[in-house]
Amino acid sequence: MRPAQIYTPFATRVRELRVETRDVKTLRLEFEDERVAATFAFEPGQFVELSVAGEGEATFCLASSPEETGYVECSVKRVGLVTEAIHRLDPDALVGLRGPYGNSFPLQRMEGRDLIFVAGGIGLAALRSLIKVVLAERGKFGSILILYGARSVEDLVYREELEQWRSLKGLKTVLTVDPGGEGAGWKGEVGFVPAVLERLKPGGKNSTVVTCGPPIMIRYVLATLDKMGFDPQEVITTLEMKMKCGLGHCGRCNVGPLYVCRDGPVFTYAQIREFVEQII
């Protein structure tokens, strides 16, 4: 079910606006039109354009699992005009949604492999959908490590899920916070994500790494993985770049011959190695 015009969004309603941290909320949206709700499908890694009346449109990755039907979720960090407007939305408010756009994580290729998820801050939102799918089909994958860091304990998102993942067997979840962000009673790691990654020395030949976080973190994680000898083909990241159309037309997210919105946002390190300095 596609809208009549490529830029016209689907109408959705706010069902829930959950507070994650002081500046992150998770938005649950339900489609107004039942036919859209029934046919809207996406893959982990894809993104949507959300719009608020009179405020504008912005890009968000889909953070819910494709298996959860009837609604979608996006986690929104308050940084600008649109994100602030989203944080202020009332229950039942109208939100425009265009998409899903972009490619997705290569799930099939990841089957049978050991998976290492490395996320920082709100970057976990981009991996949450994938992690949910992977956990739902746990048997298809090898060992799983989730390394997640934030500036401080208060900045960790998806607390309940983190707890749940920590309690699962055959899944290692390591949480870390930046030095100074630990607070009393913190039992996790302290240190920047790339440093903790280096300390943990995970993986081997059969590992695939999926990483997302602030540009500076991705930069150093990629460099660290390089140093640790990971195959750039097996290092997967999802990029953020200013986007408007989501369709590879508006030119904003063009880097090298790639359009982050159309050819990405999911790339292997091998694909973007040459352009990485231009993006992050």
Add this chain to the structure above:
Amino acid sequence: MSEKTGDVRQAGEASAKERNPRKLKIVGFLCNWCSYAGADLAGVSRMQYPEEIRIIRVPCSGRINPLLVLKCFQEGADGVLVSGCHPGDCHYQEGNLYARRRMLVLRSMLSYFGIDERRFHMSWVSASEGKKWADTVRSLVEDVRAAQAEAEAGVPMW
């Protein structure tokens, strides 16, 4: 503001309906110390004046960036008023004197581009001038209405 000028509001509505079916949208930027108090006085004194003005209280007329005025016009205001303290009375000594220069340039440019200058007023209204406030709004509304009537059909205000 509205609750303080409840009676005025109804009176204004009735007269507006008689003259013109379309209600005007006029924005007034009033300084907190003089003009806003003057408008307040007009309200508590139950003076009658048209209700088509929507008041935005600002600390000082010197705070009014011309961008604010243009934004009003762009978003569909039919008229804009900037009102501050009389020269010499500014709570911040001289904010209104800066405003005087700025609004002169703004008004001249509006007029130069063919925007009817009757749509943009500036006034000095002190805290004790409730009557002057009512008169100011009345003449403003009349002016905007006249500008509206003379405007060529099909030409948008902005």
Add this chain to the structure above:
Amino acid sequence: MKQSGKAAQDIGNDTGKTAMSLRKIATELLAKKAVGLVIGYGRSPLGDAVPLLVRRAEDAQALQWNQHCTYNLVRYLTDPEVVGGPEARGGGDGSGGAKSDSGKVAVVVKGCDLKALLVLQSENQVQRERLTVIGLSCPGLTDEQGRPLSKCRDCPPDVHNPREELCDLVVGGPVSRSGSETEGQQARDHDFRDVDEIEALSPAERRVLWDGYFARCLRCYACRNVCPLCYCKECVFDQHDPRWVSPAASVASNRSFHLIRAYHLAGRCVDCGECERACPVGIPLRRINRKAAKVVEEGFHFRAGLDPQAKSPLVGFADEDPQEFIE
């Protein structure tokens, strides 16, 4: 070190001689490392006059001076990617101004350009002691078709011969132009005939006139970007929050754009005419800026670009300011 030439009879010869003096001066300045950069005029492979940035003495021979050197090079003095500054990082060439030999810059200015420099000085946007200002006496410039530029027709003598006390050196002057002394004098007494013409129209006629121009405006921002006085780090038209004026070109948003642009230049614009020259769709931008200048001159008795100490009249006031328009 003042270079003097005789009054211009033959523009061609005189500009040629001036160009030679310029090259000599630039070569010396760069060779002595008195400056690290000379901003002057050059020639493109197509034969057009272009702004030229010279960093090495041996490149100074490329400097030119002719009737098409319209550019107001003062524009580049606030561009950190040209002259350096704490935030400047050159384009990977390492020759960004911050690293230039002495960090000092020489700039070639005509009299009309000089006025813009004075405004930048008064607004603390340049450090005058880091500049070597090379004034050029200007016999008047022409457009590509050889017609005199409109701004040059009214140029008074103290502008086509830049004021020596404000330059470090003056090249090629003084020039006199037949007829322009008296015309210039008239222009000084009453500068705004072009504005008066438009004011004489009815409001409806003015609306039609300007809306016609605004309908053409592409919002390419060339007028803003070429302006030596539009140096704001973040322009109001680039702000997203709040978005004061839509970036989408329409008569309504373009009217707001041009009004605010003129307002921000009121009491500052020195009428160098660069905006009008740059405009690809021929909007008479000088007539907009000069309206604001007229209001400032008549209302506040101020003319921009005469005094490096003078502040813009819109950051001041006077007790006797006009207020007939206020109720």
Add this chain to the structure above:
Amino acid sequence: MKILERKALADFFNDWLAEGELIAPVEIEGRLYFRQLDEEKRLAQLVWPVGQPGAAAPSGERPKAAPADTLTVNSIKEFFFPRRQELYEQRPEGITSRVARDERQRLLLFARPCDTRGLTILDRVFLGQSEDQSYRRARQITTIIGLHCLKPDRHCFCTSLGGGPFDTEGMDLALTPLDGERFVARGISEKGKKLLSSLSGNQAGDGERKRLEQLRKAAEAAIRRRIEVPDQQAMAKRFDSPYWGEVSKTCLSCGICSYLCPTCHCFDIVDEGYLRVRCWDTCSSDTFTRMAAGQNPRKHKYTRYRQRIYHKFSYFKENFDTYSCVGCGRCTRHCPVKIDIAEIVNGIASTSARDPAGKAAGFAGAATTRPVRAGTKSTDNGAKR
């Protein structure tokens, strides 16, 4: 191939105006612009091509001599990809599309080969993956009568990029002015052929064909500019060259080059109250890639200028197998500081090369030793704008 009298064409245009719209070059204050002809002034505004170089203006109803600059300031792209286009209205109550559907048929007159070729390049973007329906609609309702170029100017370099002054790509019908009064007409597309058969005129004879060939040769010879785009590998190796800093130093980061370009297609989507509109945007502006939190991957103007060149001559080529430049010369002609795209592209090859693979390794190696680089601090905004 037919010979059409100017009178016959004028009659046809007038007939068309009864039902549809006419877009044609119009003279405004000494410059030509493509404009939709006014309902009232109609053909009186039309600037007829003068014919062979040096020929006098045609006689007839208020003819206008073409100004010296005979290529229009604007390209024809704005009639397909408008400067500002309302997309939809989003109110708290609901979403309503604003894309108009009932446009009248349009005839686009006297488009030059560079412009019509530019349109075929835009087609690859807007009619390729994720077709843009409003662009498609604009293409469908427009019939393009092209005009061969007899007097290219010193900025033109279409012949280096697969086009030419007598090119017909993207036209429905092609006209060549023989003199002020007669045109050679050729149907190019099916639509154009059908149209031509409905117009009265004699078949072109040998003499006219010969004349046409002479004119073509003269026009092609008049184009003296060349642009030599280095091969893709050579381009890639110059990406990091200091060259880009040098050639872009005087750039003012305005949008003239992009907005007048027949192939530049970048846009923005913005809100005007409850309206969401699409409008042109330019990669030369530093706001183009600046994100909400302030970080900007193309903060410096050399990175933006480089992006423009690489997008046209490298990335587009890789994605669509053609350069997104048609050699119309507008960007150079109208640049306020005369930055010359052909000169800059021609200079790439002679700058020193650097292996992009080596660079990538350099990045990975350097990241651990080099502290935070520019562009990661949200308030760090070094470029002028």
